[in-house]
Amino acid sequence: MPQNKQILLDNRPQGEATASNFKLVTGDTPALQDGQVLVRHHYLSLDPYMRGRMNDAKSYAQPQPLGQVMQGGTVGEVVESKSPKYKAGDKVVGMGGWQEYSVVSAEQPGALRKVDTTHVPISHYLGAVGMPGVTAWYGLVKIIDAKAGQTVAVSAATGAVGSAFGALAKARGLRVVGIAGGADKCNYAVKEIGFDACIDYREHKDAGSLSKALKEAAPDGISGYFENVGGMVMDAVMTRMNAFSRIALCGMIAGYDGKPVPMSFPQLLLTNRMRLEGFIVSEHMEVWPDALSELGQLVGSGKFRPRESVAQGIESAPEAFLGLLKGKNFGKQLVKLT
Numbered sequence: 001m002p003q004n005k006q007i008l009l010d011n012r013p014q015g016e017a018t019a020s021n022f023k024l025v026t027g028d029t030p031a032l033q034d035g036q037v038l039v040r041h042h043y044l045s046l047d048p049y050m051r052g053r054m055n056d057a058k059s060y061a062q063p064q065p066l067g068q069v070m071q072g073g074t075v076g077e078v079v080e081s082k083s084p085k086y087k088a089g090d091k092v093v094g095m096g097g098w099q100e101y102s103v104v105s106a107e108q109p110g111a112l113r114k115v116d117t118t119h120v121p122i123s124h125y126l127g128a129v130g131m132p133g134v135t136a137w138y139g140l141v142k143i144i145d146a147k148a149g150q151t152v153a154v155s156a157a158t159g160a161v162g163s164a165f166g167a168l169a170k171a172r173g174l175r176v177v178g179i180a181g182g183a184d185k186c187n188y189a190v191k192e193i194g195f196d197a198c199i200d201y202r203e204h205k206d207a208g209s210l211s212k213a214l215k216e217a218a219p220d221g222i223s224g225y226f227e228n229v230g231g232m233v234m235d236a237v238m239t240r241m242n243a244f245s246r247i248a249l250c251g252m253i254a255g256y257d258g259k260p261v262p263m264s265f266p267q268l269l270l271t272n273r274m275r276l277e278g279f280i281v282s283e284h285m286e287v288w289p290d291a292l293s294e295l296g297q298l299v300g301s302g303k304f305r306p307r308e309s310v311a312q313g314i315e316s317a318p319e320a321f322l323g324l325l326k327g328k329n330f331g332k333q334l335v336k337l338t
């Protein structure tokens with residue numbers, strides 16, 4: 001059996017996460033038991049939710065245990081199988097974690113899913129045609145539910161979730177305004193994904209200034225907002241929301257290192273009769289088949305070409321992850337392991 005490099009959570013962050021919270025180890029891969037398969041990971045997914053799991057705090061999911069392999073989504077190839085359900089060469093998506101190989105019990109429901117890489121490159125099953133894509137779909141379709149011609153907005157617009165949101169919203173005939181960090185990201189949002197407008201929030205020192213820019217980008221106001229960030233960006237968007245508008249509260253990355261994320265204008269929820277709803281995509285497995293089918297068609301047909309930031313080798317995972325929490329990624333953040 002092959003040697004396996006793994007990254008463990010060694011200790012919990014105090015404030016900002018740092019590379020010293022992680023530890024690289026090399027171990028033997030255990031021999032396969034009946035019903036198990038050995039998967040060689042091609043890509044590891046890095047996602048903002050991992051920051052929350054590093055804390056020992058009450059949340060919707062259990063904390064990442066200390067001294068164990070960091071949890072995370074992976075795509076790869078079955079290299080050995082003692083299960084009739086899988087054979088060597090099958091391409092699979094699973095939760096293999098921050099390591100080069102995983103031994104998976106094929107009988108465990110949802111542990112592995114075969115994927116077809118004929119029209120969709122395997123890495124996209126961790127991004128646009130995977131969990132982040134379904135997240136965008138859920139917020140857009142099930143919470144925002146805007147009518148064609150209405151304006152919707154999204155923060156972290158060029159990231160894994162935000163870019164899928166933009167592509168889905170355009171395909172459904174909506175006007176889409178993105179908010180992202182930097183001119184390059186905004187150019188990409190408009191020219192490559194098809195956003196109608198994109199605002200670089202770093203050019204605005206406060207919510208008032210960002211709100212003015214939003215008024216130009218969304219002259220009819222905003223009917224639905226997909227929130228990934230929180231803080232000043234959310235304050236500004238809230239001042240431009242229409243009566244009876246909806247906010248899909250997906251993430252608040254501005255507060256993941258433990259800083260408070262105050263909301264300056266909660267009274268607008270009342271005066272605009274708005275609906276704000278938080279959600280966790282893994283609690284809505286019933287929508288995944290429909291969502292993945294729509295996303296797979298968008299990507300497979302070439303209408304949406306998701307961008308990726310790819311770090312090389314398992315050793316690079318901690319730095320790439322810390323970069324994601326600071327906006328250094330441009331598109332879906334992955335680690336290539338082969």
Ligand code: NDP
Binds near residue numbers: 162326
């Ligand atoms: P992204 O690919 O969008 O990467 C994160 C982006 O967030 C960065 O590129 C950066 O974009 C922005 N960002 C990072 N730090 C900050 C900060 N301190 N303040 C403001 N912006 C920051 O990640 P994902 O697409 O994977 O995830 C987007 C959001 O969706 C996250 O909040 C995540 O937690 C949430 N999520 C929620 C799920 C759910 O079920 N509710 C499921 C999946 C994701 P920029 O440079 O443009 O600022």
